Amino acid sequence: MFSTIISAAICGMNAMLVHVEVDMAKGLPGFLMVGYLSGEVKEAGERVRVALKNSGIMLSPMRTTVNLSPANIRKEGTAFDLPIAVGMLRSMDYIKEEAVSGIMIVGELSLNGKVNPIKGILPLVRRAKAEGIKRCLVPEENKAEGAVISGIEVIGAISLQDALSYLRGERREEKRTEKIVGSKIRKREKAPDFSEISGQAAAKRAAEIAAAGFHNLLLVGPPGSGKTMIANRLTGILPPLTKDECLEVSSLYSIAGRLSSGKTLIEKRPFLSPHHTATVSSLTGGGRIPRPGIISLAHLGVLFLDEMPEFGQHVLDMLRQPLEEKQINIDRIGGNCTYPADFMLVGALNPCPCGYYPDVNRCRCTSADIKKYQSRISGPILDRIDLCAEVSQIAMKELTNKSEGESSVSIRKRVIRARKRQEERYSARGYECNAGLTAKDIPRFCLLEDKEEKLMERAFTSLRLSARGYYRILRVARTIADLDESEQIKEIHLAEAISYRMEGNKYWER
Structure with a gap:
C-alpha cells in the first residue's frame, strides 16, 4: 500500500517541504530508501524499524520502498525518522488517511521509540504555515x-x-491558554549600564x-581604559527588535541549534564576542552541512572583536564582503546557502604592542x-x-567621582528617536538606517550646502579618502544630524564625522 506524509527540511535560511512517500508491498523482504540522501538519512531505516518493534508494532516481512521527494535536492539530518515511521504505519493501515492529511511531521527517533528534538523547528513551522498547512507534529521538546x-x-x-495515539484520535491536544512567548516583549533583564563607565565622554558619544546609525566602530586606547566596557553596553542602547526581526534572528539560532529549551525566541539584540583564535569557518559558517557562523548569529546585533590585531589577518579580511553585502554566501559540496549578516562591527585594540603609544614616556x-x-x-578593513x-587613560579623579554618568536608558531614547527619523525617511527605500544608505541615495538625503561642500573637499584631499570613505563620512554626518533632530547636515555635524575619520588616520598614517 502507498502513502505520502508531508515533512520538511532546512535549506540555508529557508525550509522546503519534503514528501515522504512509502510503498509497502509483498515480495522479497527489504528496505530501500531513495531521494538523494545523506548518510544520517539513510540510517533512518534501521532506527525506524527498531523503534517500531520496541513500540510494540511488529512488521510483516514486506518489501518497503521510501522516497523523499523532490529527489534532486539533498536531504540532511534526522528529522525524517518520525514521518517515515508514520508513513509505514499508514501503509499498514494503522492510521487513517484523514489523520495524516494537512499535517507536517518532523522528528528523530531513538531505538526505544522516544521522539528526540531536532534543529530548525522555527523555520520549518514558518514554512508550513506559509504553505497553508494547519497542523505540525513535532518533538515535545521543540x-x-x-x-x-x-x-x-x-x-x-x-x-x-504518543504520536500514534494522537493520529488515531486516542488523545486530544490541549488548547494552550497561555500567551505565546514573543507575542509581547518581556521585561528587559538588567544589563550593564553606561552610567557605570567613568569619564570617556568622547568614546561614549561615538558609541x-x-x-x-548602526555604524561600525573602532575603539583605540591603552589597556584598562574601558574599551570592552563600552562595547559590552552597546546592545543596551540599540532599539529593541521588532517581532519580525525576533523571528528572523531566532530562526538563525534555531538552525544552528543554539536555542535552549527554555528560550524559544531571541528578543534581545545579539552580542557575540569570539576569541581571537576563532577560525574563518567558525565566523563565516559552513561545514559539510552548511550552518550559520558567528557573523550570522550576530545578525541585527553587535559583533565585538576584542584585541582585534590578534585575529589572523585572513580572518579579518574575510569580513570585507559581509560588511558590504550584509549577507554571507557559503558554497560547499553539500549545497549553497546564503545567510544574513547585517551586524554592527565593533573592534577594540591597543595602539601598539605594549599598549601605550603615542605616550612616549x-x-x-x-x-x-x-x-x-x-x-595586522x-x-x-579600516576603510x-x-x-x-580614542579611549584615553582615565584619571583617578574620574574614578573617585561619586556622581553617576548618563544611563543607557536616556541614551537609548535619543537613539530610538534618531532611528524613527531614519525609518520614516527611508520607508520606501528597502533599508531602515543610515548605515544602509546607498551611494545612489546619498546625494538626495545627504545634500551639502556650499560651506559644508568646501569642508568636505578639504577633508577628501587631506585625508586621502577613497570613495567608500567619502560616503561613510556622509552617512555618519547624516546620523549626527538625526541625533540633533536636524533635517539638514550642517557644518558642525560634518566636522564631527570627519574627526572620527581623522582619529583613525592619527594611528595608521604615520
Missing part, C-alpha cells in the same frame, strides 16, 4: 519553539506511541552615534614594532570602519 508561530496548531510527541615599542602591529588590520574613537 513544541514551545514551534508554538511561537501563531495561526498554526503545533502538537508535541514524546514517543512514537551613541554608532548605535543610532610609557611606550617602549620601536617604530617598526608599531608599524608591524598596526598592519588591513587598509580595506569599512565608520567611526574611530
